[in-house]
Amino acid sequence: xxxxxxxxxxxxxxxxxxxxxxxxxxxxxxxxxxxxxxxxxxxxxxxxxxxxxxxxxxxxxxxxxxxxxxxxxxxxxxxxxxxxxxxxxxxxxxxxxxxx
Amino acid sequence: xxxxxxxxxxxxxxxxxxxxxxxxxxxxxxxxxxxxxxxxxxxxxxxxxxxxxxxxxxxxxxxxxxxxxxxxxxxxxxxxxxxxxxxxxxxxxxxxxxxxxxxxxxxxxxxxxxxxxxxxxxxxxxxxxxxxxxxxxxxxxxxxxxxxxxxxxxxxxxxxxxxxxxxxx
Numbered sequence: 001x002x003x004x005x006x007x008x009x010x011x012x013x014x015x016x017x018x019x020x021x022x023x024x025x026x027x028x029x030x031x032x033x034x035x036x037x038x039x040x041x042x043x044x045x046x047x048x049x050x051x052x053x054x055x056x057x058x059x060x061x062x063x064x065x066x067x068x069x070x071x072x073x074x075x076x077x078x079x080x081x082x083x084x085x086x087x088x089x090x091x092x093x094x095x096x097x098x099x100x
Numbered sequence: 101x102x103x104x105x106x107x108x109x110x111x112x113x114x115x116x117x118x119x120x121x122x123x124x125x126x127x128x129x130x131x132x133x134x135x136x137x138x139x140x141x142x143x144x145x146x147x148x149x150x151x152x153x154x155x156x157x158x159x160x161x162x163x164x165x166x167x168x169x170x171x172x173x174x175x176x177x178x179x180x181x182x183x184x185x186x187x188x189x190x191x192x193x194x195x196x197x198x199x200x201x202x203x204x205x206x207x208x209x210x211x212x213x214x215x216x217x218x219x220x221x222x223x224x225x226x227x228x229x230x231x232x233x234x235x236x237x238x239x240x241x242x243x244x245x246x247x248x249x250x251x252x253x254x255x256x257x258x259x260x261x262x263x264x265x266x267x268x269x
Contacts, residue, residue: 002107002147008209010144012113014118014137016202021122024187029127029173035132037118037163040141043153051148056233059150060242063234066160067249071256073165077172078263084176085266092227094252 007048015041028083028090032076039069107147114140125186127173131166138162152231 014037021034043062050058084090113136120133142157188194238246 002103005209006107006111007144009150010114012202012205012209013115014141015131015205016198017115017118017122019201020195020198023198024191025122026186026188027127027164028123028186029122029169029176030130033121033130033169036134036161038155043157044141044144047145047150047153050150056237057241059153059234061238062153063156063238064148064245064249066156067253070128070160070165071245071252072259073168074256075263076153077168078260080172081175081264090176090185091241 004048004052007044011041011045011048013041014038014044025092026093028080028092028095031092032073032080034068035072037066039072044059107144110140110147113137114144125182131169131173134160134169135166138166148236152234173211173263254258 007026016039018034018041021037022031025031025034032077042062045060045066046058048058048063050056050062083095117133117136118139121130121137124130124133138157138161142154142162145151145157147153
C-alpha cells in the first residue's frame with residue numbers, strides 16, 4: 001500500500017516541471033506541452049485522492065480533465081497554426097500584437 | 101513491497117522525462133519525451149487500480165492528443181526555432197518562482213499530512229469493478245457534466261476548424 005502523500009508529492013513535482021516549462025520556454029508548442037504536464041499532475045492527485053476516499057468521483061473528474069485537455073489541445077494548436085500563418089513564428093516573445 | 105518499487109520507478113521515469121520535455125531544443129524530441137511521461141502516468145493509474153483511466157490515458161492522450169501535436173509540429177517549419185535561444189531571458193526568475201511554488205507545496209503537504217501520512221482511510225467497502233463503477237457514476241450522478249463536456253468538445257471542434265481556416269470572410 002503506497003501512502004497517498006507520495007502521489008500528491010509526485011503530482012507537485014510534475015506540476016512544478018510544467019510551471020517551469022511555461023515560464024521559461026519561448027516555443028509556444030512546448031508551452032502547450034507543459035500545460036499537458038500540469039494537467040497530468042492534476043490527474044495524478046485526483047486519482048490518488050479518489051483511491052484514498054474509496055470513491056470513483058475523483059476518477060470521473062480526471063476524465064473531465066482529459067476532455068478539457070483534448071479541447072485545449074485542439075483550440076491551442078489551431079491558434080498556433082493561425083499564428084504561424086500570420087507571423088511566421090512560434091516564438092512567444094515575438095507575439096506582441098496586443099502590447100503597446 | 102512490489103507496488104512501492106513499481107511506483108518509485110514510474111515516478112522517476114515520469115519526472116525525468118518531464119524534465120527532458122522542457123529542456124529539449126527540438127519540439128519533436130519534446131513530444132517523444134512527453135509520450136514517455138504519459139505512459140509512466142498511465143502506469144501509475146494502473147497501480148492505483150484505475151484501469152479505465154489507464155486505458156483512456158493511453159488511447160486518448162498518447163493515441164489522439166500527441167498525434168495531433170506531432171501533426172502540427174510537422175506542419176510548422178521549425179528550422180528557424182532550432183537556431184534561436186530556447187529559453188527566455190528571464191529564465192532564472194521563472195525558475196525561482198517555480199522553486200518557491202514547489203517548496204510551498206511540499207511544506208504544506210508535509211505539515212498537513214503529519215509527516216507524509218494522511219489520516220487513516222475512512223472505513224468502507226472496496227469499490228468493485230472499476231469500469232462499471234465509473235460508468236454508473238458518469239451516467240447517473242454526473243449526467244449533466246457529461247453533456248456539458250460534450251458541448252465543450254463541440255465548441256472546441258468548431259473553434260479549431262475556424263481558427264485553422266485559411267481566410268475568414
